[in-house]
Amino acid sequence: MTTHTFRHDGRTYSVNAEAVRVALADLVREDLHEHWVEIDGARWPVKQVFGAVTGLHRSAFTSHTALRHLQALKLPTSLRTKGDVHARTNLSSVSSEVRPGLAAAFATLLAFLGSADLTGRISDLEARLNGVDRRAVSSLAEEAGMGSELLRAALLVRQHAGRLSDVIHAAAITLVLPKILEDGERVVRRPSLAAGNDLSRPYDLETDRRIAEFKVSVWKGADAMRKRGVFADLVHLALDTSGRRPQLYVAGPPAIHFLRGARGTAEWGLNRSSPRLRQGFEERFGPLDVPIRDFTAGPAGRVELIDLTVLLPEVAAAII
Template sequence: MEFVLNGRPYSLDPATIRYRVSRVEPDPIRTHWVDIDGRRFPPKQAFRAATGLYDEPFVTHFAIRIFQRLGFSTSPIPGAQKVAPRVSGLPDVVATEGLSDESAVEAFRRLDGFMSANALTSTLTGLEASLVGAGRDESSRVAIESGFDEDLVDAALVVRERVGMLDTLIHAAVITQTLPLVLEKGEQVFKRPSLGAGNDPDRVFDLETNLRVAEFKLSSWKGSDGMRQRGLFADVVGLSLDDSGRRRQVFVVGQLPVRFLTQSKRNAAKTLSKASLRLRTPAGMADEMTVAEFTRQAGVEVIDLTTLLPGLR
């Protein structure tokens, strides 16, 4: 049977699989398995042993489908249609590395289940402590108990592949939806807006019209937001540098960033300690000035986007 993995063609047959895998001891089964001559192997282990592809990335579901096509018994892929085994005398089936929608949905479900049941930061803190002083046996036990198995990694890889540009999509969609709600009569977009997350030298602000300059910060604040605070305040300072006389606005999500910019007593200069050099010494910033004082002095309006788009969070 011929298949394609990461753009390269390969060939595999049941006899080769049986011969090569027979010399390998099965690793412990965690979720998925393939049965080869009465022994159950993790699909990735068996696939690597059978093909010799130890450095090529692939997901468990891909290996399972290859084994199913070749007639081996495997654990089911939830939500996937049953794969018909290869029939002798018919042309080889060509499998690709593409994932079905069912596989993607299952990956989302798997990852969401783990993230919903585990606060990642505290989980990592506990895991780090458990690994201090651990040897091979102890680290193996910790790995099994942690839930960080190959299937979870598979799920995360699938989700990352599908939604790797999610922040950019959200940024673009929110700005696009917001414009009809805020543009005034006679106001026009002055320069091509920066819909993608981040700016470039030719587009200093996310939005420039003949009446306003604006930045959009769409991250969801949780309470411990030092990095987000620095990034948001840097945008406020950037807006203060515009001397065109247009309105200066920063759009945020929720009351936490609003309160930070309008009420925070955090020292403004120290908050900019990691900002780019051009932002560290803006005109009018005194040594003892707070974030809230500078925001007011700069005349930057702070707008909670949830008042315009209630579905944001």
């Protein structure tokens, strides 16, 4: 693992990619403006990342300073060093069978992303979904362009391009809503369609009958961060005392298999989570040495684990 040591304003700093991941574990990704750094497939604002990993106030450095040091960790960024082969899209590396579908997927995404500001568009949809019932969701999804074609395109492009997490997260939730809302059930709080929750919206979805978190990340084999993330969401849902049905929606069987079969402990699963979540676990469920699979079957047994590929078979091939 590359470790980068440098001096800034008279102090010496030593960072590596894992330290960056740890620093970001409990943060909500801010909106992108111009410069970004990619961490595990998600693009973050460079000043947010550099400030988090160094502890520096953002007024103490420029975006270009942050880019230079993050590039030294071999992380993809919006500005690349001269001659970096990853700075260009190499279409020759994409098979001839994939190119037509990928081109069509890019066209679908460009049409969607170019029609309006994404942040404003998602925010508007979140506001309009607050208080709706099952019948209204489908028409709102159609008006917003959140259809299966968009989700399928975003999933395909994500395999070959940068971050599309917010589009995928928003489209998946919007498509699932009309399939899961029961007669008379209503969304009672503005849903968190973009990836990452804030303090005012602790769950991705809250209705008068259920609370839910959505994990649409595709597991690739080396999934330590994804495992910790899905376990943290499971604990978060298990801690709820509202009496509503807690549900965890995941992209394919691997996440469910992990939660039901992992011998690793809750200590490992939560070691990158917030102190508040760890404290809540210990106060409610006891020591953190319980195996994840035992916690899933026991204290978290009431949390429903739901495979999104079953609910969205039209995009299952792109998810799995």
